[in-house]
Amino acid sequence: MKIIYQVAIQVFAFLIRFIAPFNHKIKLGVDGRKGLLDRMRESLPGLVAGRPVAWFHAASLGEFEQGRPVIESYRDAYPDHFILLTFFSPSGYEIRKNYNGVDFICYLPIDTPANAREFVRIVNPRIVFFIKYEFWFNYLRELRKNGSYILSFSSIFRSNQIFFKSYGGFFRKMLGYFDHLFVQNRTSIDLLEKANIGACSIAGDTRFDRVRAIASSARELPEIARFKGASQCMIAGSVWDADMQVLIPALNALTGKLKAIIAPHEIKAEEIAGWRTQLMGRSILYSEVAAGQSPDDFDYLIINNIGMLSSLYRYGNMAYIGGSFGVGLHNILEAATFGLPILFGNKSYHRFQEAVGLMEKGGAFSVADTPQLLKIVESWVENPVEARSAGDISSEFVLSGTGATDLIMQKVREAMG
Known part of the structure; x- marks a missing residue:
């Protein structure tokens, strides 16, 4: 399954480059990733300047809004830390690329072994937050090697997901890389515990905190x-x-x-x-x-x-x-x-x-x-x-x-x- 995953990622990377000239949204993502690691390698060390790095990753705009209360609470608690925010989708990055609550915003490079290894080496995050549904094997493996503390929050799991299938051992392994998973409900806890994932607890959905803040402002x-x-x-x-x-x-x-x-x-x-x-x-x-x-x-x-x-x-x-x-x-x-x-x-x-x-x-x-x-x-x-x-x-x-x-x-x- 690991080999299938790595091949699938490579095929995905090829396909989006092939389709990009014909799809504006995909082209934005492809163009935004061109030379990204080189730019980060040149600029990030000077920007970080030895500060601890917190990395937040959101798939798209909805996940960013879900994660925003935690990003802003982290900033309040650790004002001297460097906060990196990544997006997978252009619909998140293009709308929030000028968000001033973090120090650096970019796309997440495609989850190939080489990209994940170099990205984690450059960023060297002390703590990492994956918002809701982001599970990337190569990044999780490299973060574990790096000694980063890895959290997932606002997650929700269902019995029909591949993690809980008889053939889903590879994907269950991804869940084991997290130091803690904050989920939305009891069903998710039961599924995780049945899969021998014990580092989990119910926190609920951070979107409730976000919409209360929206209402007040x-x-x-x-x-x-x-x-x-x-x-x-x-x-x-x-x-x-x-x-x-x-x-x-x-x-x-x-x-x-x-x-x-x-x-x-x-x-x-x-x-x-x-x-x-x-x-x-x-x-x-x-x-x-x-x-x-x-x-x-x-x-x-x-x-x-x-x-x-x-x-x-x-x-x-x-x-x-x-x-x-x-x-x-x-x-x-x-x-x-x-x-x-x-x-x-x-x-x-x-x-x-x-x-x-x-x-x-x-x-x-x-x-x-x-x-x-x-x-x-x-x-x-x-x-x-x-x-x-x-x-x-x-x-x-x-x-x-x-x-x-x-x-x-x-x-x-x-x-x-």
Whole structure:
């Protein structure tokens, strides 16, 4: 299996270089890794200047946001340490490459034996944090040889993962390289212990800490408040076309009774234009509002930029979160922390523990189609107290889930001495 893994990594490295000219996202990652080790070899020793190095690795943007509370708590606890942040995906690196909470940000070189050996030699991290789902054999092996203290946090394990299969011994070995794994639930602990991985404990999900921090520092957006006025308002966050095909007929049925702020997961002008033609009410783009057009007399505000969503939820009475009719449910906690009742599609949400948990408590609801969605939203519009009661459950759910960062930092202090 080790040989298969090493061959697969080499094939993967070849394929992404081959595909890069035809795929913009992949090209960003390939170009960002060109000459990276040479640049690090030249610049990093001078930047580190003998300080202890803490290395945080996130696959993409979502994992970075999950890890951010720990990064910032580490910075507060060890202000004299050097913090390195790496990303695997361009969707994380390109958006957060200017994040000022760390000292150096770069892509993670592909996990070949040579790359891992040289990267660890250059960085020489004293402590390493892998956020959620990152398990790279060559890096873990080299870090173990280097004597680095290795942590994983916000992980969640399921019985169908390869670690727990009869043929998964090689992958279980990766888990054994960690000094400690902080997981989200009891099921994960049971699976790890059954696999003879004893250095593990439940800390929960650091995203709860992150969204609480977001809520306390959310921006005031006067233009959004002006758009909403005295109306009830739905925030449709991270929506895809599959979500909008369920949402649009419901919004049309409620024209004049409910406003909506629509934040697409991906900004595609042609797709947005198509939605606007299907919506019966008047719609305006955020870029038009930012350019000075009044949003007062519009039913729908469509956000055609990135980075505002977490501050928009404070202006909602309810939220619909996208992704569950396709790739997978997006972040519901940002809406929940503002005390909104939450809706999402009934397809791809089951692997998200927070969605299942909030549904069980009555703060979130899955819908299969427009009639189900319309029935719930109409009830909330006609009876705002009902919506607020479900929203109170949402905010309490987030509050009760905070504290993971403190547990992780307690272990860090033990490890650092």
